[in-house]
Amino acid sequence: MADQKPDRFNSLMTSPEISLAAIDSVSQIPALDWDACANPAIGHHDESPTSGATPESSSAQISFLNSREKYNPFISHAFFTALEASNSACRRTGWGPRHLIARRDGAVVGVVPCYLKSHSQGEYVFDHGWANAYESAGGRYYPKLLASVPFTPATGPRLLIRAGSDEMRIATALAGGLVSLCDATQSSSVHVTFAREQEWTFLAGSGFLQRTDQQFHWRNEGYSSFEDFLATLASRHRKAIRRERRDALTNGITIHVLTGSELTEEAWDAFFQFYMETGSRKWGRPYLTRSFYSLIGESMSQDIALIMARRDGRWIAGAINFIGSDTLFGRHWGAIEHHPFLHFEVCYYQAIDFAIRHRLKTVEAGAQGEHKIARGYLPQTTYSAHYIADSGLRRAVGDYLKRERQYVAEAARELTDAGPFRKAGDSDVS
Structure with missing residues (x-):
């Protein structure tokens, strides 16, 4: 340089x-x-x-x-x-x-x-x-x-x-x-x-x-539940989201939200594997090193919601989110197995669920992606x-x-x- x-x-x-x-x-x-x-x-x-x-x-x-x-x-x-x-x-x-x-x-x-x-x-x-x-x-x-x-x-x-x-x-x-x-x-x-x-x-x-x-952000209008949010959508969008959420969790997939002491090195090892797999295809060279995750796990564990998908006893996909005073910031996601609609469930719907439960006003879902509009994220x-x-x-x-x-x-x-x-x-x- x-x-x-x-x-x-x-x-x-x-x-x-x-x-x-x-x-x-x-x-x-x-x-x-x-x-x-x-x-x-x-x-x-x-x-x-x-x-x-x-x-x-x-x-x-x-x-x-x-x-x-x-x-x-x-x-x-x-x-x-x-x-x-x-x-x-x-x-x-x-x-x-x-x-x-x-x-x-x-x-x-x-x-x-x-x-x-x-x-x-x-x-x-x-x-x-x-x-x-x-x-x-x-x-x-x-x-x-x-x-x-x-x-x-x-x-x-x-x-x-x-x-x-x-x-x-x-x-x-x-x-x-x-x-x-x-x-x-x-x-x-x-x-x-x-x-x-x-x-x-x-x-x-x-x-x-x-x-x-x-970008495309989701706004919490005082919803009491995900179903309360769905009630504000047009019928065809409401039906589509319900179907996507149901189909995402076929094949025995379960969703887990990890934060605080749950952010173990084993969880970070799995997530880093997802990040490298998906990042290599999207960007050619992922930006973050493995030690970055250990460091934020030590110093910022209460600021992180790591949403992970599990199947047959192993982690298969995940998305990292950071928690502000009124905003959930979705950052990046990755997967080593690909299942229909799992990306939408882990990145978008689980983020909305989390924001409603914790009374956060906004979910920022990161850069780009007009496909987010049909899922309740509007231009900002x-x-x-x-x-x-x-x-x-x-x-x-x-x-x-x-x-x-x-x-x-x-x-x-x-x-x-x-x-x-x-x-x-x-x-x-x-």
């Missing part, structure tokens, strides 16, 4: 009291400092909000960070530690950590998880066309900077700011720091992906281009912001993104209208 600059840059001073630096490992910052910025209102999804200093920002400014009461497992120090310590996200794999840290009076007040990339794999916001066009014109697209969570297409905060801080001032410093880090690392661009809409809007004011895409806009150093490439990409945003919005409207839910006047035939 081209990387001719030092890992740290300490000369950026956005104001007399705020200094910025880039670190090349999450281990270089204490977990308490990182998590105070990542999830400042609460330390864990099952804990109550902690009291703290009154923010200095106005109420309008605080709305830019208005989901801080929600615990997001993917931006925790433990999750990034597992990615880096397992050598899943490291310099050798093309993911060189360059986390941006803001300090005021020596205390950490802001963080942006950031990686120096030598490729565009494992990101789920595709810019291969931009890279090809720029390099065909004689430019050098890599390295680039990615401000996001490796291999994780889940929306969450990207400008992580300690509660009680002057949030807008620190956010402005972090946005400027990303642009300066782009220059310091001789990168072509900075990409802030799967950000919250407030951050997307804010970063546009700092010269970042705006991009949208869509996702947001990314892109700073491109070269003015010519920036203009070309900006023009493209205007058209793409229009297409994404129209597609979302059409797909929502085609959703499985009952319309006014529909007959209710079971």
